[in-house]
Amino acid sequence: MPKDQRPATPAAVSVRDVAALARVSPTTVSNVLSGNRRVSEETQDRVRWAIDQLGYRPNLSARNLRLNRTGLIAVAVPEIDVPYFAELIRHVVQGAREHGYTVLVDQTEGRIEAEQFVVDGMNRGMVDGILLSPLGMTRAEYDQRRDDTPLVLLGERIVGKGIDHVGIDNVAAAEDATRHLADRGRRRIAAIGHQTPRGGGTAPQRTKGYRKALRSAGLPYDPTLVVPTRNYHRLDGAQAMADLLDSGALPDAVFCYTDLLALGALHTLHQRGLKVPDEVAVIGIDDIDEGRYSLPTLTTISPNKPTIAQTALDLLLTRITTKEQDPQQVVIPHTLEQREST
Amino acid sequence: MPKDQRPATPAAVSVRDVAALARVSPTTVSNVLSGNRRVSEETQDRVRWAIDQLGYRPNLSARNLRLNRTGLIAVAVPEIDVPYFAELIRHVVQGAREHGYTVLVDQTEGRIEAEQFVVDGMNRGMVDGILLSPLGMTRAEYDQRRDDTPLVLLGERIVGKGIDHVGIDNVAAAEDATRHLADRGRRRIAAIGHQTPRGGGTAPQRTKGYRKALRSAGLPYDPTLVVPTRNYHRLDGAQAMADLLDSGALPDAVFCYTDLLALGALHTLHQRGLKVPDEVAVIGIDDIDEGRYSLPTLTTISPNKPTIAQTALDLLLTRITTKEQDPQQVVIPHTLEQREST
Numbered sequence: 001m002p003k004d005q006r007p008a009t010p011a012a013v014s015v016r017d018v019a020a021l022a023r024v025s026p027t028t029v030s031n032v033l034s035g036n037r038r039v040s041e042e043t044q045d046r047v048r049w050a051i052d053q054l055g056y057r058p059n060l061s062a063r064n065l066r067l068n069r070t071g072l073i074a075v076a077v078p079e080i081d082v083p084y085f086a087e088l089i090r091h092v093v094q095g096a097r098e099h100g101y102t103v104l105v106d107q108t109e110g111r112i113e114a115e116q117f118v119v120d121g122m123n124r125g126m127v128d129g130i131l132l133s134p135l136g137m138t139r140a141e142y143d144q145r146r147d148d149t150p151l152v153l154l155g156e157r158i159v160g161k162g163i164d165h166v167g168i169d170n171v172a173a174a175e176d177a178t179r180h181l182a183d184r185g186r187r188r189i190a191a192i193g194h195q196t197p198r199g200g201g202t203a204p205q206r207t208k209g210y211r212k213a214l215r216s217a218g219l220p221y222d223p224t225l226v227v228p229t230r231n232y233h234r235l236d237g238a239q240a241m242a243d244l245l246d247s248g249a250l251p252d253a254v255f256c257y258t259d260l261l262a263l264g265a266l267h268t269l270h271q272r273g274l275k276v277p278d279e280v281a282v283i284g285i286d287d288i289d290e291g292r293y294s295l296p297t298l299t300t301i302s303p304n305k306p307t308i309a310q311t312a313l314d315l316l317l318t319r320i321t322t323k324e325q326d327p328q329q330v331v332i333p334h335t336l337e338q339r340e341s342t
Numbered sequence: 343m344p345k346d347q348r349p350a351t352p353a354a355v356s357v358r359d360v361a362a363l364a365r366v367s368p369t370t371v372s373n374v375l376s377g378n379r380r381v382s383e384e385t386q387d388r389v390r391w392a393i394d395q396l397g398y399r400p401n402l403s404a405r406n407l408r409l410n411r412t413g414l415i416a417v418a419v420p421e422i423d424v425p426y427f428a429e430l431i432r433h434v435v436q437g438a439r440e441h442g443y444t445v446l447v448d449q450t451e452g453r454i455e456a457e458q459f460v461v462d463g464m465n466r467g468m469v470d471g472i473l474l475s476p477l478g479m480t481r482a483e484y485d486q487r488r489d490d491t492p493l494v495l496l497g498e499r500i501v502g503k504g505i506d507h508v509g510i511d512n513v514a515a516a517e518d519a520t521r522h523l524a525d526r527g528r529r530r531i532a533a534i535g536h537q538t539p540r541g542g543g544t545a546p547q548r549t550k551g552y553r554k555a556l557r558s559a560g561l562p563y564d565p566t567l568v569v570p571t572r573n574y575h576r577l578d579g580a581q582a583m584a585d586l587l588d589s590g591a592l593p594d595a596v597f598c599y600t601d602l603l604a605l606g607a608l609h610t611l612h613q614r615g616l617k618v619p620d621e622v623a624v625i626g627i628d629d630i631d632e633g634r635y636s637l638p639t640l641t642t643i644s645p646n647k648p649t650i651a652q653t654a655l656d657l658l659l660t661r662i663t664t665k666e667q668d669p670q671q672v673v674i675p676h677t678l679e680q681r682e683s684t
Binding site: 103270294 | 412413425451609612
């Protein structure tokens with residue numbers, strides 16, 4: 001046997017075997033495998049059951065070869081070890097697998113050359129499509145894209161020519177978080193996490209939402225209560241909270257731009273002997289798993305990661321099959337998850 | 343200009359420009375870019391400074407084309423959103439970048455077919471080398487590898503033919519963790535996280551170390567104090583701790599096989615009103631960032647992730663350039679980081 005022709009499964013189970021066990025035609029099995037939704041739910045379940053029973057592995061490489069595809073999708077995020085991105089990626093990986101795609105993840109750290117490598121299609125023809133959560137690149141740079149690999153942007157909207165986009169409304173999310181604190185009678189609400197990244201990004205949107213909520217609640221805007229951070233790690237949140245307390249600003253609540261910042265802030269508040277939420281209430285954004293187990297558990301704005309991942313993937317897969325589609329801008333609704341920290 | 347020949351940088355900065363500014367020869371710049379360590383630290387710094395000043399982007403694709411390489415390395419781990427893996431990947435990405443490599447991450451979830459796709463070189467010729475943290479595959483399956491892309495295994499040792507391996511001594515790590523609890527006078531030490539994965543894996547090694555430490559401390563082995571978990575998420579740790587308390591087993595200390603399990607266990611102990619460490623001491627393994635900010639902060643066995651990543655990368659890069667090298671088995675020393683939870 002030539003080296004390139006590997007059997008799809010060690011046991012050499014075929015589509016025919018699956019079809020026979022599921023009592024459907026081989027074409028129906030193929031339709032289920034390719035994610036064709038015109039097959040009834042019940043039939044899909046039966047085919048999947050038969051696949052599991054027989055341990056069938058579809059010969060994706062043969063199919064991809066036929067379609068001139070790689071079977072790979074790339075997801076590029078600034079930092080893989082930021083839990084929000086890691087959790088989002090998990091949903092993307094699981095969704096993509098249902099369509100027979102393998103997901104490769106790239107960490108850009110917001111470096112422009114890394115983002116450019118991604119939007120320029122990585123190594124030519126290496127992946128069928130790309131999801132990118134951008135940080136460094138500007139709109140003008142997107143417009144100079146030299147590649148036509150299907151691309152969907154995650155996170156803050158940067159309108160490039162013909163680029164799909166999926167994210168939450170960051171102004172509204174920050175407004176909801178701040179209003180939640182004001183509604184609980186808090187009057188000195190601090191904000192941790194302001195940034196002005198080169199590519200725009202989410203932080204300025206969140207600052208805008210914070211100020212909007214203060215105005216609506218009739219609270220004055222006090223710049224000494226707004227603490228920028230260099231990164232969004234726990235350490236940044238802990239240091240920002242310490243700086244705030246050391247400055248004598250004495251907030252009675254803190255809106256953190258991410259859960260990770262909020263978890264760092266909680267650590268400092270505990271060290272300083274301040275009670276949460278009695279003396280200082282804390283809210284974040286991201287709804288990461290860690291906030292469900294922290295002490296106290298963390299109130300947060302949940303961006304609905306499964307829906308973001310699914311929507312982005314659907315847009316990308318559509319663009320892979322039919323390149324002619326108007327650019328889509330999808331805003332995914334967020335919710336507030338109240339826990340012990342407020 | 344043909345579509346394939348992209349300029350390396352928008353401003354068309356060349357190696358000569360960098361060399362002129364750094365007052366070195368173009369060859370020295372190339373040596374720094376290729377990670378050649380025979381260049382003095384001071385000269386390296388000057389070249390890097392000049393690169394930053396000019397915004398120079400090396401034309402890696404041309405170099406890779408010449409060497410018949412892709413410039414890509416794959417890292418495959420069971421779960422990207424498990425912080426230990428995410429943090430390890432960050433170190434790999436940063437180390438690889440210094441050598442001009444881009445890292446792609448693949449999440450296998452321990453599925454055999456996903457691990458097989460990785461060890462069989464992914465899409466043929468797509469990456470120059472692979473780091474894999476295996477879970478599902480057995481030694482026999484490695485021996486049937488159908489590809490010769492350089493491969494280094496991370497985590498538990500599985501001796502396949504000619505496969506490099508980097509990890510900690512898991513028996514010793516578990517022994518050290520358990521002894522730390524025994525040394526503090528704890529007598530009823532529970533263990534959370536036992537598993538018997540198909541490919542062997544770390545869990546049985548950690549159970550072995552736990553039992554070894556009990557014997558050395560003259561403590562009886564009580565199977566009711568050993569709680570297996572299906573996964574290693576916070577939820578698994580929280581549930582295992584609850585099950586243990588509900589069973590009436592009353593431990594005075596808990597050794598958790600990972601920090602994530604320990605953070606889940608801490609959550610349950612707090613909910614049940616048990617004081618840590620006074621009533622129950624808790625220790626984990628992994629030294630993830632979260633354990634430095636938890637309440638209480640978490641004592642842990644630190645596997646030295648930077649050294650694991652660097653060593654694995656060095657082995658892989660050596661194997662990419664010189665394929666003939668005896669398989670290496672490197673054990674990285676671990677340390678105990680004592681914090682508030684013990």
